[in-house]
Amino acid sequence: MKTAIALRHLAFEDAGILGSVLMERGITLFYVDVATADLSQLDNAKIDLLLILGGPISVNDGALFPFIASELALVQQRLELGLPTLGLCLGAQLIAKALGANIYPGKQAEIGWYPLRLSSSAQHSPVKHLSSAMTTMFHWHGETFDLPAGATLLASSDRYENQIFSWGEKVMAVQCHPEVFTASLEHWFVGHICELSKSGISVMALREASTQYGPKLEQQTRLFFTDWLESIGL
Incomplete structure (x- = not known):
């Protein structure tokens, strides 16, 4: 049986559509709430896929939230092993940080529905399904990061250059939020x-835009996620 672990920072920022796809593919998903969990007990060798979810804190908030150091150590080890890893929003920033990139505030927050602009490298990537011709993307972040050494930029937005990148064959970092179910965004608004x-x-x-764009993004x-899982052998 294949197993996926989702590192969760906030209860309502869950795996969303990704969780549904995993279930349909027979991959069991377990959530680990990083604020209270002992991450040292997780064994990367026994995790077929690691999802690192979003949250309202910064990777740079280690003095306030000591678990960030443990989380970074787990991610760094996983990257060294070249194991399947997908980071969303804060998760993308954790991957970037683990790869040595700087994380810093953007010029302005990007909250709402804005299209992605794909790089030429994305044309043969699962990210092709998230192009502006196919859907509008949901965003909710105020920080960004430099592109890590050795990473391939796959998507940008008008406000933030580094939205999606891949690193190696089995690691992807996604600054935006393709995982959201339209109905679940009500939890985010609250x-x-x-x-x-x-x-x-x-x-x-924001609710009106979500009703307009959300169903297509879910599709x-x-x-995107099915193609990516198949590309990494899951």
């Missing part, structure tokens, strides 16, 4: 209402 209010973003407008994410 949980992040302070950030939305501070940014002057209307929940009503394209299934294609």
